[in-house]
Every structure is written in structure tokens, then in C-alpha cells.
Amino acid sequence: xxxETRSNDPSSDPTAAPAALDIxxxxxxxxxxxxxxVRELRALxxxxxxxxxxxxxxxxxxxREFERNFQRLLASAQGRALLAxxxxxxxxxxxxxxxxxxxxxxxxxxxxxxxxxxxxxPDGLLEVQARVGERWEREENVPPLDAFRxxxxxxxxxxxxxxxxxxxxxxxxxxEATLLAFSLAQVGGRAQTLLTVGAAIxxxxxxxxxxxxxxxxxxxxxxxxxxxxxxPWEELLPLRxxxxxxxxxxxxxxxxxxGGVLRGTIDERRVFxxx
Numbered sequence: 001x002x003x004e005t006r007s008n009d010p011s012s013d014p015t016a017a018p019a020a021l022d023i024x025x026x027x028x029x030x031x032x033x034x035x036x037x038v039r040e041l042r043a044l045x046x047x048x049x050x051x052x053x054x055x056x057x058x059x060x061x062x063x064r065e066f067e068r069n070f071q072r073l074l075a076s077a078q079g080r081a082l083l084a085x086x087x088x089x090x091x092x093x094x095x096x097x098x099x100x101x102x103x104x105x106x107x108x109x110x111x112x113x114x115x116x117x118x119x120x121x122p123d124g125l126l127e128v129q130a131r132v133g134e135r136w137e138r139e140e141n142v143p144p145l146d147a148f149r150x151x152x153x154x155x156x157x158x159x160x161x162x163x164x165x166x167x168x169x170x171x172x173x174x175x176e177a178t179l180l181a182f183s184l185a186q187v188g189g190r191a192q193t194l195l196t197v198g199a200a201i202x203x204x205x206x207x208x209x210x211x212x213x214x215x216x217x218x219x220x221x222x223x224x225x226x227x228x229x230x231x232p233w234e235e236l237l238p239l240r241x242x243x244x245x246x247x248x249x250x251x252x253x254x255x256x257x258x259g260g261v262l263r264g265t266i267d268e269r270r271v272f273x274x275x
Contacts, residue, residue, distance in 0.1 A: 021083055023074065024146045026067045036060040037191075041198045048173060051125065055132040058191040059142065065189030069229065070152050079230045086151045089158045092234045093122040099237070107244045108237035110165050118171050125157040155229075156187075162233060166245060168253045169218070173266040177203050181215045185222030187229065206266050217256045225249040 037060040044053035058066075073079035092098075093111065102108040115122065136142040145153060167182055169175040177199035184196045204211045226249045236244045245252065253261050260274025 023148055027063055027143050030062040032062050033060040041194055045198055045202055051128050052132050055129055059136045061190045069187055070149055073230055076230055083148055087234050089155050089233055090123055102238050105240050106238055107241050110241045114165050126154055129157055166250050168261055170263050172263055174262045174264050178215060178218045181218040182222035185219045202266060221251060221256045
């Protein structure tokens with residue numbers, strides 16, 4: 001991954017032989033709980049820092065989209081290689097000594113600065129997922145995932161913060177709403193659509209219709225990028241952030257948002273500033 005002249009889609013390697021994997025069948029279809037999903041969306045809008053509402057919403061809408069993305073990963077050579085090895089992205093992202101030793105302009109150092117700036121821990125979303133998942137297994141009889149799918153789920157959650165770093169969308173209200181649109185183009189699905197539409201409605205009330213053009217730019221940015229879910233993140237951490245963006249097909253933010261990336265919160269102060 002050190003050759004900067006490679007294709008901008010590092011998630012595919014047509015020369016790699018598919019790994020022999022014994023993947024269990026997917027979980028049985030779960031009923032869609034629309035009322036519960038809408039209730040969780042409203043709660044998340046009211047309390048955007050309560051991340052468990054987003055994960056509850058995903059559970060309420062079933063596992064169809066999750067399984068579709070898992071099968072997409074399984075169908076690619078890079079994805080099968082990752083599933084065969086199942087590297088620990090959490091271990092790589094938690095190794096502060098290794099991340100600190102990387103070059104200042106690397107993805108790893110940018111990620112470390114992101115954690116420190118936001119006072120996050122790498123496993124923060126995993127801890128929320130574990131609590132919510134245990135409750136759904138206990139109260140709703142949702143079966144636990146097998147080792148392959150659990151690894152895929154956890155890797156997606158860990159990649160959320162890496163998406164923030166790659167896109168330069170912040171963790172404030174506007175940044176999260178913008179990243180939802182970017183991620184919708186990447187993974188699709190009912191849950192991502194509902195979250196994106198709900199956030200878009202709330203921000204449009206505050207910013208007006210100019211927000212629609214802005215967020216459509218983020219969606220197109222995600223659409224044009226490689227499928228980031230299948231990236232070998234552990235190999236990319238030492239590379240320059242600009243190189244990783246080019247390899248992943250994530251165009252620079254100023255190309256998509258020439259007026260600047262919007263920062264701010266949706267509250268009584270309504271602070272919106274381009275950066």
C-alpha cells in the first residue's frame with residue numbers, strides 16, 4: 001500500500017486467490033419494528049449525544065442490510081482476505097505508542113489527534129454496542145452474531161471515527177449529519193437512510209435549504225469513493241493522510257465544499273461557521 005500510483009480502490013485485488021472460509025449461514029430474518037425505530041430516531045434527535053439510540057434504531061430495523069454488506073465483503077478478494085485473517089483494528093487503534101511514532105502527516109497521527117481533540121476512546125462505540133446488543137438478545141430474543149459477522153460489525157463501528165478523519169467532517173451536530181449522508185452513499189440501508197433523513201430535516205430547519213445542496217455534496221463524495229468498509233485500515237495508518245484519501249477515492253473537502261466545511265451545533269445558539 002506504499003505505492004502512491006496504485007488504483008484509488010485499495011479494497012480490491014483481482015490477483016489474490018480467494019481464501020477458503022467456513023462462513024456460517026446468516027442469522028434468521030428479524031421483524032422490522034417501525035414504531036420502535038421512529039421512537040429511537042426522535043430520541044436521538046432530542047439527545048444527539050446518546051449514541052445508544054442510533055444502535056437501538058439499527059436493531060429495530062432488522063439485519064437485512066447488515067447481511068447484504070457482509071455478503072458484499074465476502075464476495076471480494078480483499079474482503080475474504082480480511083475475513084480469513086480478521087485483524088484486530090481495535091488493537092491497532094488503541095496502540096498509542098505506535099500511533100505516536102508515525103509521521104505527523106500520517107493517518108495514524110491524524111486519528112490520534114482526533115481522539116485527543118474529542119476526548120474519545122477507540123472502543124467507545126463498541127462498549128455502547130455491547131450494552132445495547134445484550135439487551136436486545138435478552139429482551140427481544142435477537143440471536144448473537146457468529147465470530148465472522150461480529151468481527152465485521154465491530155470493524156464498521158471502529159471505522160466510524162476513521163471516516164471522520166478521512167472526510168474532515170466534525171463530531172458536532174453538523175459534522176455528524178454530514179457524515180451520515182456520506183455514509184449513506186457507502187453502505188445504504190433503511191437505518192442509514194432514516195438517520196440521514198431525520199438529521200437532514202433537523203438541520204434544514206436551522207440552516208435553510210442551502211443545507212440540502214451541502215449535504216448532497218457529501219453524499220456524492222461518498223458515492224464516488226471506494227468502498228471504505230473493505231479497506232485494510234491497519235496497513236493505511238502509517239501512510240500520509242492525503243495519500244490514503246487518494247487511494248480511497250475520497251476527494252478533498254474543499255473540492256466538495258468550496259465555501260468551507262460547516263462546523264457547529266443545532267441549539268438555541270445556532271453556531272454555524274465554515275472552516
